[in-house]
Amino acid sequence: MTESIIIAELNKGKIASVTAELVSAAIKLGTTPTLVVPCTDTSIADSAGYEGVSKTIAVKGACFANYDASSWAAAIDAASPAGILVVAATPQSKDLVARIAARRGISVVQDVVSIEGMNLTSPIYSGKALQTVSLSGDSAISVRANVFPAASAGAANVSVVDQTADVMTAVQEVIARASTRLDVSEANIIISGGRGLGSPDNFTHLEKIADVLGAAVGASRAAVDTWDEIPHSMQVGQTGKTVNPNLYIAVGISGAIQHLAGMRSSKYIVAINKDADAPIFSHADYGIVATWEETLPVLESALASMM
Numbered sequence: 090m091t092e093s094i095i096i097a098e099l100n101k102g103k104i105a106s107v108t109a110e111l112v113s114a115a116i117k118l119g120t121t122p123t124l125v126v127p128c129t130d131t132s133i134a135d136s137a138g139y140e141g142v143s144k145t146i147a148v149k150g151a152c153f154a155n156y157d158a159s160s161w162a163a164a165i166d167a168a169s170p171a172g173i174l175v176v177a178a179t180p181q182s183k184d185l186v187a188r189i190a191a192r193r194g195i196s197v198v199q200d201v202v203s204i205e206g207m208n209l210t211s212p213i214y215s216g217k218a219l220q221t222v223s224l225s226g227d228s229a230i231s232v233r234a235n236v237f238p239a240a241s242a243g244a245a246n247v248s249v250v251d252q253t254a255d256v257m258t259a260v261q262e263v264i265a266r267a268s269t270r271l272d273v274s275e276a277n278i279i280i281s282g283g284r285g286l287g288s289p290d291n292f293t294h295l296e297k298i299a300d301v302l303g304a305a306v307g308a309s310r311a312a313v314d315t316w317d318e319i320p321h322s323m324q325v326g327q328t329g330k331t332v333n334p335n336l337y338i339a340v341g342i343s344g345a346i347q348h349l350a351g352m353r354s355s356k357y358i359v360a361i362n363k364d365a366d367a368p369i370f371s372h373a374d375y376g377i378v379a380t381w382e383e384t385l386p387v388l389e390s391a392l393a394s395m396m
């Protein structure tokens with residue numbers, strides 16, 4: 090049986106929940122998965138046990154304190170066995186797996202949304218079409234979140250590989266705007282705002298609803314580009330994050346092709362837009378033709394009465 094190497098997805102130094110979904114994806118490929126956990130402190134690998142994973146390699150290195158594509162790729166490549174590399178389709182991991190694939194001279198399939206044996210399906214042309222690719226031999230794939238069920242927890246059989254001495258560079262500090270909110274790439278429910286919100290202050294209305302629903306707050310590129318207060322980490326779309334939630338609520342977003350590229354595979358799409366001809370309505374399961382000023386207070390009080 091071919092071996093697969095899952096590179097754990099990390100979020101603020103912890104194993105992100107999407108890692109359990111990668112285990113199911115690797116098993117669906119018919120492979121035997123080994124889990125690789127990049128870390129500065131190997132104790133995080135102890136919590137990375139999943140049914141179906143027989144081996145966990147904690148790759149220790151100072152470089153893993155902050156993301157740096159070349160040092161991470163060098164350290165993980167050196168410590169990981171050959172096989173099919175499996176990562177989450179997040180911007181960082183897509184970058185990382187492409188780097189490792191280039192080092193190994195193997196091909197890459199990004200944004201996989203379905204696996205049937207060695208046949209993989211992934212969107213192309215900003216999601217306008219789906220392609221099916223057959224894997225033969227070692228390769229690298231990134232898998233979208235919320236597609237595969239999470240594997241159950243199991244015992245972790247951890248071995249440690251210390252790469253500290255072999256990696257020459259490490260990013261010491263990243264200065265980023267702190268956010269305590271849920272990241273859009275992991276969320277099951279997302280409420281996103283566009284330029285139609287009129288001001289960054291109006292995102293507080295989305296945050297209130299997000300807090301009730303346990304949702305993440307996203308944004309269109311126009312909102313991110315127009316307002317400094319809305320960080321790029323919230324951007325959904327072709328040049329932002331690709332999301333795959335059960336529910337995506339688009340508020341004051343026109344539905345440009347580049348925005349759709351990042352969210353059109355959401356299970357249910359709800360659009361709130363004052364323009365009945367906005368393209369977002371062609372992709373929405375439910376559409377509300379009204380201003381957000383009219384709609385969000387009603388939604389807020391309806392949710393409050395359900396709590």
Ligand SMILES: Cc1cc2nc3c(=O)[nH]c(=O)nc-3n(C[C@H](O)[C@H](O)[C@H](O)COP(=O)(O)OP(=O)(O)OC[C@H]3O[C@@H](n4cnc5c(N)ncnc54)[C@H](O)[C@@H]3O)c2cc1C
Pocket residue numbers: 282283284285286308309310311312324325326327328329330340341342343344345346347348351361362363364367379380381382
């Ligand atoms: C190479 C490239 C990459 C890009 N990548 C991305 C990307 O990753 N993500 C992305 O989002 N875009 C991306 N874009 C930009 C994209 O083309 C659009 O310009 C952008 O998505 C528009 O954002 P918007 O819908 O918020 O703004 P607008 O197009 O200005 O639409 C605002 C909408 O709000 C509605 N509205 C106005 N007032 C209200 C109100 N009071 N209540 C309700 N509705 C209201 C309007 O009817 C309108 O439909 C990219 C473009 C290029 C060229």
